[in-house]
Each structure stands twice: as C-alpha cells, then as structure tokens.
Amino acid sequence: MLLINPPIVRPCEPPAGIAKLLGTLGKHNVRCRVLDANLEGLMSLLKCPVEADDTWSRRASKHLDSNVSALLHPNLYKHMDRYSRAVNDINHILNLTSRAHGAAVGLANYQNPSLSPLRSSDLIRTSEQPEASPFYGYFMERLSAVFSDEEPSIVGISLNYLSQAIPTFSMIGLIRKLCPDARLVLGGGLVTSWLSNPGWRNPFDGLVDDMVAGPGEGALLDILGLSPSDGHAAPDYSPFREKPYLSPGFVLPYSASSGCYWSRCTFCPEKAEGGSYSPLPVDKSISDIEGLVDSENPCLIHFLDNAMSPALLAAIVDNPPGIPWYGFARINRRLTDPNFCRDLKRSGCVMLKIGLESGNQSVLDALDKGINLAEASMALKNLRDAGIATYVYLLFGTPSETYNEAKATLDYVIGHQEYIGYLNLAIFNMPAYGPDAAGLDTADFYSGDLTLYRQFRHPGGWDRKQVRQFLDREFRRNPAIQAILRRDPPVFTSNHAPFFVMSTEG
Numbered sequence: 453m454l455l456i457n458p459p460i461v462r463p464c465e466p467p468a469g470i471a472k473l474l475g476t477l478g479k480h481n482v483r484c485r486v487l488d489a490n491l492e493g494l495m496s497l498l499k500c501p502v503e504a505d506d507t508w509s510r511r512a513s514k515h516l517d518s519n520v521s522a523l524l525h526p527n528l529y530k531h532m533d534r535y536s537r538a539v540n541d542i543n544h545i546l547n548l549t550s551r552a553h554g555a556a557v558g559l560a561n562y563q564n565p566s567l568s569p570l571r572s573s574d575l576i577r578t579s580e581q582p583e584a585s586p587f588y589g590y591f592m593e594r595l596s597a598v599f600s601d602e603e604p605s606i607v608g609i610s611l612n613y614l615s616q617a618i619p620t621f622s623m624i625g626l627i628r629k630l631c632p633d634a635r636l637v638l639g640g641g642l643v644t645s646w647l648s649n650p651g652w653r654n655p656f657d658g659l660v661d662d663m664v665a666g667p668g669e670g671a672l673l674d675i676l677g678l679s680p681s682d683g684h685a686a687p688d689y690s691p692f693r694e695k696p697y698l699s700p701g702f703v704l705p706y707s708a709s710s711g712c713y714w715s716r717c718t719f720c721p722e723k724a725e726g727g728s729y730s731p732l733p734v735d736k737s738i739s740d741i742e743g744l745v746d747s748e749n750p751c752l753i754h755f756l757d758n759a760m761s762p763a764l765l766a767a768i769v770d771n772p773p774g775i776p777w778y779g780f781a782r783i784n785r786r787l788t789d790p791n792f793c794r795d796l797k798r799s800g801c802v803m804l805k806i807g808l809e810s811g812n813q814s815v816l817d818a819l820d821k822g823i824n825l826a827e828a829s830m831a832l833k834n835l836r837d838a839g840i841a842t843y844v845y846l847l848f849g850t851p852s853e854t855y856n857e858a859k860a861t862l863d864y865v866i867g868h869q870e871y872i873g874y875l876n877l878a879i880f881n882m883p884a885y886g887p888d889a890a891g892l893d894t895a896d897f898y899s900g901d902l903t904l905y906r907q908f909r910h911p912g913g914w915d916r917k918q919v920r921q922f923l924d925r926e927f928r929r930n931p932a933i934q935a936i937l938r939r940d941p942p943v944f945t946s947n948h949a950p951f952f953v954m955s956t957e958g
C-alpha cells in the first residue's frame with residue numbers, strides 16, 4: 453500500500469493522518485510506504501529556474517537556500533522582520549515558478565483562476581490533464597520511481613484542505629495512467645465534509661474507487677479484508693523523522709480525540725457534519741506521547757484536537773511530556789484558577805489557541821459557545837501571568853451580531869490587549885447544513901457543487917461587505933489591534949507562533 457500526503461498544506465510538520473494510518477496498518481502487519489508529496493513537491497518547485505527580472509525576485513532567488521535553512525534554525529524566530537522576509541521571499545519564488553502553469557502556488561495555498569476546487573467538473577478536468585500542473589515534473593518523476601520499485605495494490609490519498617484539492621486530482625489522473633490497476637482510496641477532512649452533505653452524489657465514480665469519511669483506519673482494514681485487532685496503535689512517524697520540514701526541529705502532531713467534546717457551537721462545521729466525539733482514554737494518549745517523545749525527539753508537540761478536553765489537560769499536568777506543547781482549549785472554569793494555569797505552564801504548555809469568537813455575551817450565548825466573558829477575562833489574565841501565550845480566534849458577521857456587538861468585541865480586545873498574544877480574525881461562513889441554515893434566508897454561496905457553505909441574508913442587515921469594511925476601517929486600524937496583529941507570523945501563523953514565544957523564554 454502507498455499512502456500520499458498531497459500538496460499544498462503548510463510544510464512545517466509531518467502529516468498526522470498518514471502517521472495514524474501507518475501505526476494501525478503496521479500493527480496489522482500491512483506493508484505500507486508513504487510519500488509526503490507536499491513537502492517534496494514544494495521543495496522541487498523551489499528548485500525550478502525562475503526569471504528573476506526585478507529586485508524582489510533577484511533577492512528572493514539569491515537568498516532562497518539560506519532562507520529555507522534559516523527556517524530550520526531557532527535563531528530566525530527571534531527576529532520577526534527577518535523571518536517575515538524569509539517566508540515572503542520563499543512564497544514569492546513559488547509564485548514565480550508556478551506562474552507559467554497558470555497557477556499561483558504558495559507555502560499554504562494553491563490558486564488557479566480557471567479551476568475551482570469547489571466544482572467537481574473542474575477537479576475531473578484537472579485529473580484529465582495532469583501535465584498542466586506545476587507539480588507535474590515532480591509527480592511524474594517521483595511516482596514513476598515509487599511504482600517501478602513496486603506497484604502498490606492500494607493507493608490512499610489524504611485530502612484535508614481545499615488547497616490540496618486541485619493538486620490531488622492532478623496526481624490522481626497521473627496515478628491512473630502510471631498504475632492503472634491500483635485501487636485508489638480518497639479520505640481525509642475535506643472528503644469527510646463532502647460526504648456529510650445529505651445530498652451527496654459521488655461525481656468521482658470511475659476515477660476514485662473508494663471515498664472514506666472520518667478516520668480511515670477501519671475502512672482501509674476493511675478494504676484489505678482484515679478485522680481490526682484489539683488494542684490501540686500509536687501513530688508511526690518513523691518515515692518522516694529526517695525530513696526537512698520548515699520548523700526549527702521535529703514538530704510532533706498528535707490527536708487525542710476526533711470530533712469535539714463540546715460540539716454545540718451553532719456555527720461550527722464540525723457540529724454541522726455530525727461527527728461524534730471519540731476520545732482516546734487519556735492514559736493511552738499519555739503513553740503514546742511518552743513513546744513518541746522517546747522515538748522522535750520532537751522540539752514541540754502540536755495537539756490537533758478540536759478542543760483539548762479537561763481530562764486530557766489534567767493528565768498532561770500530571771504527566772508532563774518534558775517538551776513544549778500547544779493546542780486548542782476551550783475557556784472553562786479550570787482556567788480561571790491561576791494555580792492550574794501555572795501547572796499547565798510547568799507541564800510545558802507554551803501556547804493555547806482559544807476560540808473566543810466574540811466579546812459580546814449575547815452573541816456568545818446565541819452561538820451556544822458556552823463561554824462566559826467574565827471567566828474568559830480571568831482565564832486570559834491567568835494564562836498571561838503563568839507565561840502561556842494565547843492565540844485568540846474571533847468570528848465576525850454571525851447571525852446574532854450587528855455593528856454594536858462587533859464594536860463590543862473590539863472594545864473587549866482593547867481591554868485585554870496585554871493578555872492576548874495573537875489574533876485570528878475570520879468572517880462567518882454558514883455551514884450549508886448547520887442549524888442556522890434552516891432558519892434563515894439562504895442561497896448558493898459559491899458556484900460549485902462541492903461548496904460547504906451557503907450565503908444568507910443577515911437578519912440585522914450586517915452583511916459581509918459591512919463586516920469587511922468594519923474590519924478594514926475600524927478593527928485592524930486600532931493601534932492596540934495592530935500591535936497584536938504585527939506579531940502574527942505570516943503564512944505559518946499559529947504553527948510557528950510557539951517558536952516565537954519559545955525564543956523569548958531563553
């Protein structure tokens with residue numbers, strides 16, 4: 453079997469989904485190879501010759517190797533200006549090399565003005581013309597070599613983000629030509645979202661053999677005719693150990709659960725997709741982490757859970773992994789206890805990502821966010837006092853928000869500016885099949901059959917245009933907000949923010 457991580461996702465850590473599959477398949481003695489076509493594909497694009505006929509392009513081209521090397525060293529994360537220049541220059545080279553193929557590739561995005569990842573017809577067309585892809589040279593050479601070593605009977609591709617969709621279908625087209633007998637299995641987060649649409653009709657029949665929703669381990673074992681054996685298998689990162697991911701050390705991504713233990717926020721795609729919450733027993737997570745820290749020697753653990761459960765946080769406090777870690781946590785009463793926040797810090801917590809969404813209590817209540825703003829204030833202060841950075845996520849333009857509530861969010865952030873490390877600002881997209889969609893006047897948002905969202909008429913007249921204007925003209929222009937936003941690492945955002953935090957800890 454061959455498992456592939458397709459371009460493009462931020463190439464700063466190994467693919468967690470594939471490591472998890474590999475762990476389970478290994479436990480069942482299935483021989484499996486992996487290909488991180490994301491990291492390799494991006495690196496191969498960076499090696500293509502570019503026409504550097506302006507000052508920026510000449511500088512980016514000249515310093516390309518040193519910029520890539522610098523991202524692998526902690527020193528760079530002490531200097532935001534040098535870091536930003538390195539990242540933007542690398543991105544610029546990717547843009548230049550992909551331009552000839554009519555695409556705009558970056559370290560975290562893939563755009564092609566004539567192809568939409570939201571239209572199945574475009575994805576099918578992409579599969580029919582793999583040679584049009586900027587990654588074609590790499591795909592051809594690498595896949596030919598992999599298939600000539602040994603033709604896999606099954607090729608599994610992990611498609612998690614829209615930025616992977618077009619390159620994935622280019623690759624599928626090529627795999628169909630080079631290895632026509634392989635059974636092609638497509639899974640991952642984006643495929644799970646597609647399949648959760650109640651009206652889903654598979655447009656990729658004949659191109660893809662199996663489409664898998666949710667964790668893929670069971671489906672792959674089923675395809676192989678194997679029954680799941682008892683016991684849990686830890687993820688296997690051994691094939692990724694020596695790869696030059698763009699981080700200053702090996703980052704260990706780890707999921708202690710799928711779904712979300714809260715699962716009530718009305719705006720949440722996770723809830724709209726109806727996936728159930730499935731946590732690993734915390735003692736298993738702790739023993740996985742201990743084993744992986746021993747075998748992989750990571751510099752940072754990235755918890756991928758939608759929200760780390762209180763039980764998991766408490767278990768980490770009792771069993772510190774011995775290296776820094778970060779992840780998403782919900783504001784809850786435990787974080788209002790300064791001693792607990794100090795315990796988290798002692799366990800290695802360097803940063804918590806927090807979905808605050810709004811600084812207005814009525815909006816939070818309408819979203820069923822389960823956050824009390826007074827508790828949030830205490831939690832943010834306690835975390836700051838304990839030395840834990842916060843990456844706060846805000847959501848504007850929800851159905852219960854109008855200008856006044858958005859202004860309250862601005863005031864809340866200004867009032868807590870010294871406690872907030874980083875900010876992520878997003879405009880609400882209504883999940884097509886979430887609870888809100890049923891009660892509002894909605895219409896197709898994007899012209900594509902694979903769209904996951906719907907346009908809606910805002911009940912308070914607070915439409916996307918006004919929200920955007922508020923963000924551009926008022927929110928982002930506030931000096932307190934600007935100071936926070938300036939700290940955000942471009943392109944890699946929360947993936948690299950912990951390294952900046954760690955660089956100030958000495």
Ligand code: SF4
Pocket residue numbers: 712713714715716717720721722723758759782807
């Ligand atoms: S806490 Fe996060 S993942 Fe959980 S339901 Fe709310 S938004 Fe979704």
